[in-house]
C-alpha cells in the first residue's frame with residue numbers, strides 16, 4: 001500500500017498521468033481525447049509501456065504532454081493488468097500525480113481498479129466527462145442504465161483514477177506544441193501474479209475505423225439474414241465502422257469483436273444506423289448514448305423505433321442500397 | 335474441487351430502472367433478479383463440478399432480497415449458499431464490495447480450501463467489470479478474466495482461459511486457486527429443472543454479517559466509499575423523432591436526413 005493522499009489536497013500543479021494505449025502504427029485515437037481532457041486537470045504526464053515511444057513523441061507533444069514516463073516491465077513484453085497496475089503505482093509515486101486517466105477498455109478498467117486499490121484512490125469507469133473543481137476535487141459524469149440516466153459523482157479520496165469512454169470529448173492539439181521530456185523506468189516485479197499468456201493473436205487490422213472510436217457505425221442484426229454486404233457498403237460510403245447484434249455474431253455472420261451491447265462493445269458515435277436490429281435492451285445498453293440514431297426495420301412495432309431519431313419502416317435490402325447510392329452520388333457532386 | 339461463485343442481485347433489465355433521490359440504485363421495487371451474466375458463472379462452476387467432482391458455493395452480498403439470487407444459483411445446481419447481509423454494506427463502492435466478498439471467500443475457505451472463484455463478466459447495473467480483478471488482488475490469487483472458454487486441469491492444478499479482447503485473442507493459464515470471470519460466450523446457462531427447484535428448497539443459505547467476517551464497517555458501505563454520487567437525473571427523451579414508412583424513396587430520404595443534419 002502506498003501512502004494515502006489527503007482528500008482534496010491535490011496541489012494545483014500536480015501532474016495528471018495518462019496511460020497511452022498504442023500499437024504498431026502508433027497511439028490509439030482515444031488517447032488523444034484523454035490528453036485533451038487531461039490538460040484541463042493539470043500538467044500532463046503520459047505513461048508508455050514498452051518500446052517505440054520515440055516515434056510518438058511529436059504527436060504526444062502536439063497534444064500537450066510535458067513528460068513521458070517510458071516503462072519497461074520485466075522482459076519488456078506488454079504486461080497483463082495486475083503487472084501493469086503494479087508498475088503504474090510506481091510511476092504514480094515517482095511523479096507525485098494524484099489523478100490518472102485511462103481509456104475505458106476491459107483491460108484498462110482492471111488496471112485502473114488495481115491501481116486505485118493500492119493507491120487508496122477513488123475509481124470511476126466508463127466516464128463521459130471529468131473535471132476538477134476549484135477546490136481540487138475530481139468530479140465525473142457517467143451514463144447509467146443503458147444511458148437513460150446521467151450520474152455526476154465526486155471522488156472523495158485524495159487520488160482519482162478515471163476510465164474515460166471513447167468519443168467522450170473531441171481531441172484537440174495545443175497551440176504551442178513542445179517536445180516532451182522522457183523519463184525511463186525499469187520495473188522489476190516480485191512475481192508474475194500466477195498467470196501467463198500461453199497464446200496471443202492480435203486481430204488483423206481492418207481498413208474501416210475501429211468500432212469503439214468510429215464517428216459513424218452501421219449495425220446489422222438478424223434482419224440481414226447473414227448478408228452483411230448492404231451494411232458494409234453503407235458503412236464504407238459513410239466512412240464508418242460495421243457493428244452487429246449478438247444474434248449476428250452468435251450465428252457467425254461476423255466476428256464477435258463486432259458485437260455492440262452490454263456484453264460487447266459500448267459505442268457513442270455521432271451517427272448510429274441499425275438495420276434489421278430489434279433494439280433489445282442488451283443491445284441498447286451499448287449504443288443508446290449515440291448522437292443520432294437511425295433505424296431501418298420492417299416491423300413498425302420494433303422497440304428500436306422508441307429511441308430512433310429517424311425510424312424507417314422498410315426492407316433493409318432496398319432502403320440501404322438506395323441510401324448508399326445517393327450518398328455516393330452526392331459525394332461525387334461535391 | 336471447491337468452487338465459490340459470486341452472484342449479484344440486480345434490478346430487472348426489462349423493468350424501469352431508476353435511482354433514488356440520494357443517488358442510490360432503487361432496489362426497493364421488488365423486481366430484482368439474479369444478474370443474468372452470473373448465470374453463466376454458476377453454469378461454468380456446476381459444469382466443472384459435474385466433470386471433476388466437488389462442490390459449488392454461491393455467494394452474494396446485498397439486501398434481504400438478494401437471497402433470491404443465491405436461491406436461483408441453488409436451483410441451477412449449486413450445493414450451498416452464503417448471503418452477506420448487513421445494513422452497513424449499503425452504498426458500497428467497488429472496493430467495499432470486493433473487500434466484503436474477499437472476506438467471505440476466506441471464511442468459506444476456512445471450512446475447506448477453495449480452488450476457484452468464478453464471477454460473471456459484469457453486473458448489469460453497475461457494469462464496472464472490476465470486482466473480479468479486485469477480488470484477485472485482495473485474495474492474492476491469480477486472475478484470468480473474461481473467459482469465453484474455460485478449462486481446468488485438476489492434476490496440473492491449472493485453469494486455462496480463452497478470451498477475446500478488443501484487439502487480440504488470448505489464452506491465459508493460471509495456477510489454482512485462482513479467480514476467473516466468464517462471459518456470456520462461455521456457455522448456455524441451464525434452466526433449473528423441477529427436481530432442481532425442489533432440491534434447492536432443502537439446501538442451506540447461511541447468512542453472515544460484517545462482524546462474522548471481521549470486516550470493519552467503516553471500510554465499506556457509504557462510510558468507506560471513495561466516490562459519492564452528487565446527482566442522478568433521468569435523461570430527457572430524444573426530441574423531434576421522425577418515423578417514416580418506405581414508399582420507394584426511403585433510402586433517398588435517409589441520405590437527405592444525413593445531409594440536413596450534417597452527418598455526412
Ligand SMILES: Cc1cc2nc3c(=O)[nH]c(=O)nc-3n(C[C@H](O)[C@H](O)[C@H](O)COP(=O)(O)OP(=O)(O)OC[C@H]3O[C@@H](n4cnc5c(N)ncnc54)[C@H](O)[C@@H]3O)c2cc1C
Pocket residue numbers: 220221222223224244245246247248259260261262263264275276277278279280281282283286296297298299302314315316317370371518
Ligand atoms: C446475458 C445477455 C447478454 C446479451 N448481450 C447482448 C449484446 O451485448 N448485444 C446484443 O446485440 N445483444 C445481446 N444480447 C441478445 C439480445 O437480448 C437480443 O437477443 C439481440 O440483441 C437481438 O438481435 P437482433 O436485433 O439482431 O435480432 P431480433 O431481435 O431477432 O431482431 C431482428 C429484427 O430485424 C427485423 N427485420 C427482419 N428482416 C428485416 C428486413 N428484411 N428489413 C428490415 N428489418 C428486418 C425484424 O423486424 C426484427 O425487429 C444478450 C442477451 C443476453 C441474455
Ligand SMILES: Cc1cc2nc3c(=O)[nH]c(=O)nc-3n(C[C@H](O)[C@H](O)[C@H](O)COP(=O)(O)OP(=O)(O)OC[C@H]3O[C@@H](n4cnc5c(N)ncnc54)[C@H](O)[C@@H]3O)c2cc1C
Pocket residue numbers: 123124125142144145151340341342343359369371372375393394395396426427428429431435452453454455456457458459460461462463464465466561
Ligand atoms: C450506475 C452505477 C455506477 C457506479 N459507478 C461506480 C463507480 O464509478 N465507482 C465505484 O467504485 N462504484 C460504482 N458503483 C457501485 C458499484 O457498481 C458497486 O459497488 C458494485 O457492487 C461493484 O461493481 P459492479 O456491480 O459494477 O460489479 P462488476 O465488477 O461489474 O461485477 C462483476 C462480477 O462481480 C460479482 N459481484 C459484483 N457485485 C457483487 C455482489 N454484491 N455480490 C456478489 N457478487 C458480486 C458478480 O459475479 C459480477 O458478475 C456504481 C453503481 C451503479 C449502479
